[in-house]
Amino acid sequence: MHDSIDPQDVARARALLAGARSIVALTGAGVSAESGIPTFRDALTGVWSRFRPEDLATPQAFVRDPARVWAWYAERRAKVASVAPNAAHLALARLEEASVAQGKEFMLVTQNVDGLHHAAGSRRIHELHGNIRRVKCFDHRHPAAVWGEAGEMPPRCGACGALLRPDVVWFGEMLPEGTLEHALEASAACDVFLSVGTSGLVEPAASLAFAALAAGAAVIEVNPGRTPLTSRATIALRGSAAKLLPLLS
Numbered sequence: 055m056h057d058s059i060d061p062q063d064v065a066r067a068r069a070l071l072a073g074a075r076s077i078v079a080l081t082g083a084g085v086s087a088e089s090g091i092p093t094f095r096d097a098l099t100g101v102w103s104r105f106r107p108e109d110l111a112t113p114q115a116f117v118r119d120p121a122r123v124w125a126w127y128a129e130r131r132a133k134v135a136s137v138a139p140n141a142a143h144l145a146l147a148r149l150e151e152a153s154v155a156q157g158k159e160f161m162l163v164t165q166n167v168d169g170l171h172h173a174a175g176s177r178r179i180h181e182l183h184g185n186i187r188r189v190k191c192f193d194h195r196h197p198a199a200v201w202g203e204a205g206e207m208p209p210r211c212g213a214c215g216a217l218l219r220p221d222v223v224w225f226g227e228m229l230p231e232g233t234l235e236h237a238l239e240a241s242a243a244c245d246v247f248l249s250v251g252t253s254g255l256v257e258p259a260a261s262l263a264f265a266a267l268a269a270g271a272a273v274i275e276v277n278p279g280r281t282p283l284t285s286r287a288t289i290a291l292r293g294s295a296a297k298l299l300p301l302l303s
């Protein structure tokens with residue numbers, strides 16, 4: 055146990071989840087950190103360190119320099135394909151399974167685009183920001199199941215010839231139809247909201263925890279650092295997801 059974690063807080067969090075009728079779990083890049091995926095704020099290291107996420111993860115950046123944006127995502131896609139879910143992902147899959155078996159409502163809402171929750175066995179997943187493993191064309195969103203890895207980059211759409219792009223939500227883009235509405239509805243209806251590994255800086259995802267608070271839910275935060283939610287959380291467990299989540303499920 056982390057010396058900064060009060061075992062009583064862990065026990066209280068476990069009890070809240072065990073007694074919940076309806077649970078929403080929101081995850082951010084911190085839940086994949088122990089799989090070796092850099093968090094979003096840290097993602098731009100090495101050759102990308104001179105960029106900010108907002109410089110690359112936008113439609114404008116893609117139009118300005120499609121090859122650079124495609125290369126950043128190709129590198130991240132390869133990284134994601136090379137790692138495995140960690141104990142935090144597996145614990146959330148177990149929590150979902152146990153909750154559903156007990157007839158509870160459970161929804162996992164993730165900001166992550168790495169697909170690791172599905173790989174860990176979670177099924178009630180809402181991907182707010184899309185999935186880096188999926189590719190579509192820039193002009194018409196035609197899905198691309200396969201694409202060339204050599205020659206002109208980005209590759210072009212087989213159906214219309216437009217440039218291909220990752221099927222993720224960039225800054226300034228709307229979230230997938232209905233996904234946010236479902237997540238907001240579930241957050242306002244749940245009695246326990248578990249926020250794991252998110253800095254709470256990106257909207258509209260960051261508003262979900264506050265919708266839960268406003269509706270009277272108990273909020274549990276798992277994060278080694280402080281966030282705008284920490285002071286409002288019912289229980290703030292200041293430690294890593296891979297170490298703490300297995301203690302909660």
Ligand code: BV8
Pocket residue numbers: 081082083084085087088093094095096108111165166167183222223224225226227228229250251252253254255256257258276277278279280281293294295296
């Ligand atoms: C929208 C996909 C409507 C791409 C992502 C003010 C000015 C300008 C714009 C805005 C503004 N206010 C709001 C906006 C809109 C903007 C926004 O929020 N900007 C921010 C930067 C201020 N939002 C949007 O544009 C959204 N769309 O609003 O549409 C609209 C439409 C048209 C016109 C106007 C409005 C779309 C946002 C989606 C962007 N896409 N990802 C990609 O991945 O490349 S967001 C990106 O950030 C990732 O998905 C990431 O998951 C997400 C959030 O970050 P976190 O997950 O929290 O990760 P972060 O690194 O920040 O933090 C990690 C945390 O983990 C830390 O707290 C750390 O302590 C913790 N941690 C570390 N290790 C561990 C750990 N925790 C546990 N265990 C550990 N071991």
